Amino acid sequence: MQLIKKYILNFLGRSGSYVFGATIFARLFSFIASLVALKLIDNTELGVVLFAYNIIVFLIPISGFGLHQSLIRYGALLKLKKEKNGLFIYVLKKGILASLIIITLIICASFFIKFKFEGTQLYVIVLSFIILPSFIFEVIRAQFRLQHNNKFFAYTEFSNSTILLLSVFVLSYFFKEIGYTIALLITPLITSFLFIKKLNIDFSSQFKIPFKTTSFWKYGFFTSLSNVVTQLLFVIDILLIGYLQEDAEMITNYRYISLIPFSLLFLPRVFIATDFVAFTEKIYDKVYIYNYVKSYMLFFFLISILIILVSYFFSETILTILDDSFIPFADTFFILMLGIVGIYIFRGLYGNLLSSIGKAEINYYIASVALVLNLISNYYLIPKYGIKGAAITTSILMWFTGVISMIWFWYLYKKMLLKKLG
Known part of the structure; x- marks a missing residue:
């Protein structure tokens, strides 16, 4: 029991209680949001949206070609705050471009796939744009972790789930399945906008990554593929x-x-x-x-x-x-x-x-x-x-x-x- 006690104390010492609490609220709010959608939208129509959404969900980890994953692992090996911030800028810029390429490929591919349910292609195209704000959101969260700022990391989780619940309720009530789709799309975008300034990053600074570029990209790519x-x-x-x-x-x-x-x-x-x-x-x-x-x-x-x-x-x-x-x-x-x-x-x-x-x-x-x-x-x-x-x-x-x-x-x-x- 001493092992468990020490493990929990170390977890709490790293602001784990904030992460735990925020995650509980996030899962609860996400659960409520799903119930709200279930009550406000016809089951068959909701099933079509969920079918399309699940196609996109498994591609979200590859957003930015997984560079946010490289940021976490390689950023943890850097000693200086300046280096960590420089790596963040590099990842953000390159990852946004990579995400746009992925979105373009998904849209093009959707025209060559014969979907079983009517309307699926439209939802796939619209929901594919979630990839960009989702990448930005994850990069911001990764940087908070590298700064050992688990409190703000937790706040991003709580805020994102709160915005999701409110947007699902309002937009699903007025616009049904279309509103639910829009709510899924705008939630990470709004949250990212709220928190990016909290990182206090000087975006004009110059930085050259102190790792082999191929190794850095390879790690993120394979991690993203694994997550996909x-x-x-x-x-x-x-x-x-x-x-x-x-x-x-x-x-x-x-x-x-x-x-x-x-x-x-x-x-x-x-x-x-x-x-x-x-x-x-x-x-x-x-x-x-x-x-x-x-x-x-x-x-x-x-x-x-x-x-x-x-x-x-x-x-x-x-x-x-x-x-x-x-x-x-x-x-x-x-x-x-x-x-x-x-x-x-x-x-x-x-x-x-x-x-x-x-x-x-x-x-x-x-x-x-x-x-x-x-x-x-x-x-x-x-x-x-x-x-x-x-x-x-x-x-x-x-x-x-x-x-x-x-x-x-x-x-x-x-x-x-x-x-x-x-």
């Missing part, structure tokens, strides 16, 4: 349900049944977001890393037991919060909760540790293998078991990717330490 494929592992269920069952209402059902399990992924993300810069700065300190891993895994093992017990005994009660019509899918809900535990104990930790040692490509390879397995499994299980089949596939792969990440990290980390000593 990982995101696709969550999104692919929605896409395949729509493709194999051709029922927009089933898309909505699965989207909302998975809402609570996927929302619970915020907890490991909170700890990792708070600690990533700290353990990257100390990545060569073997004792520190070993103690961090032991503390993290013990803490989330205990949390996982609690989550499993609650979801097992109260699945139907929890689903009634969404709508009584979701009660028949209680088994699907519990299966997804079992999968979340694999992320809690393994994947959330070791995936980020692999990135911390500069091995982002390993995350990409693991996620790519999982994606292939996902497609194969879902093509068999969805026609046979419906959305429960999608849940079974997702849960198994959550455990698979976590355990494989752990094995690869320890192998590469020990190899890295031996190389440093040699």
Whole structure:
């Protein structure tokens, strides 16, 4: 218990309570925003918007070709504030151009895809513009973390979710599914505008990155690809349900049944977001890393037991919060909760540790293998078991990717330490 106590105290010492509180509010507001959309918009129309949105969601991590990911890892290795700020300017300028290129490619590609649901192409085109403000928003948040200013990092999360809730309510009420689409688009744009000045960056300063440019871009690219494929592992269920069952209402059902399990992924993300810069700065300190891993895994093992017990005994009660019509899918809900535990104990930790040692490509390879397995499994299980089949596939792969990440990290980390000593 001393390990857990020390782990929590260190987390709080890095303003983790602010990140935790803001994330709780963000998930709550996002959840309420989803409920508002569900109540104000016809299920079938909402299903079409969600189908298009999920196409864009899995591309958002590649915004800016992943340079915001390079900013976090390489920025943590820089010592001077001037250097960190210079790297921010470089990433912002290059990333905006890269994001515009990605948006153009998505729009062009949409004209060559035959969508099953009417209106999908229009929503894909409109929602593709989320990529630019989302990139700017993530770069700003990354810079706050590099400044060890987790309070403002937390404020960005809280503000973004508040703006999302208000805009979804107002715009969905007056403009239905079109309003909901616009709300998703403008939220990161408004939040970015509010916080960029808080960084106190001199944009006229000159800076040359002290790293190999190819290595810098390669790291961000592979990290973004890994995040895209990982995101696709969550999104692919929605896409395949729509493709194999051709029922927009089933898309909505699965989207909302998975809402609570996927929302619970915020907890490991909170700890990792708070600690990533700290353990990257100390990545060569073997004792520190070993103690961090032991503390993290013990803490989330205990949390996982609690989550499993609650979801097992109260699945139907929890689903009634969404709508009584979701009660028949209680088994699907519990299966997804079992999968979340694999992320809690393994994947959330070791995936980020692999990135911390500069091995982002390993995350990409693991996620790519999982994606292939996902497609194969879902093509068999969805026609046979419906959305429960999608849940079974997702849960198994959550455990698979976590355990494989752990094995690869320890192998590469020990190899890295031996190389440093040699």
